[in-house]
Amino acid sequence: MKPFIRSTLYALMTVLVMMPGIIVAEEPVEPVEAIEVAVDMKPGSCENSINVKSKGVTPFVILGTVDFDVINIDPVTIQIGEVVFDGVSYTLEEPVFPLRSGYEDVGTPDICEAGADGIEDMTLKFSTQAIVTALSSVPDVVVVANGNQVKLILTGLLDDETLFGGECVVQIKSKGKGKPSF
Numbered sequence: 001m002k003p004f005i006r007s008t009l010y011a012l013m014t015v016l017v018m019m020p021g022i023i024v025a026e027e028p029v030e031p032v033e034a035i036e037v038a039v040d041m042k043p044g045s046c047e048n049s050i051n052v053k054s055k056g057v058t059p060f061v062i063l064g065t066v067d068f069d070v071i072n073i074d075p076v077t078i079q080i081g082e083v084v085f086d087g088v089s090y091t092l093e094e095p096v097f098p099l100r101s102g103y104e105d106v107g108t109p110d111i112c113e114a115g116a117d118g119i120e121d122m123t124l125k126f127s128t129q130a131i132v133t134a135l136s137s138v139p140d141v142v143v144v145a146n147g148n149q150v151k152l153i154l155t156g157l158l159d160d161e162t163l164f165g166g167e168c169v170v171q172i173k174s175k176g177k178g179k180p181s182f
């Protein structure tokens with residue numbers, strides 16, 4: 001057998017031998033279960049509202065529990081990337097990322113007015129205008145109108161890449177503080 005043909009044969013055989021391995025590697029990965037976390041806006045207050053004229057920041061909090069240590073969150077992965085309005089879910093073209101994050105016990109899961117509960121939470125500050133802009137980009141519906149209820153979906157990853165998500169219902173306010181520009 002000529003060396004060239006022999007080496008070609010070896011190459012072909014190598015490919016055939018490797019194929020089962022490739023097939024195994026391409027087997028569908030088990031769907032990753034996302035952890036549901038408690039999210040609140042303006043911890044300590046039950047009035048979760050966004051004033052569309054506010055130029056400041058809106059505080060959010062991911063609430064820690066005995067089973068969920070917020071220290072395991074990778075802060076740079078946190079985003080609001082989906083909203084639910086009028087029963088319809090919309091993926092935001094541009095997800096909104098927090099301006100900064102920190103650790104402080106400021107809230108209690110499921111009790112909006114409770115404040116600190118002895119378990120550390122992750123505090124987040126989002127640009128209010130960034131949220132308003134993202135909500136305004138939802139096509140075909142006017143999300144940003146006074147009195148609208150919008151569910152914001154906040155997601156992120158833990159340090160071990162586990163996906164987590166939580167939701168927070170907020171009310172849109174376009175009256176009150178600020179100049180009447182509408």
Ligand SMILES: [Ca+2]
Nearest residue numbers: 041042043045
């Ligand atoms: Ca709140």
Ligand SMILES: [Ca+2]
Nearest residue numbers: 107117119121
């Ligand atoms: Ca807490």
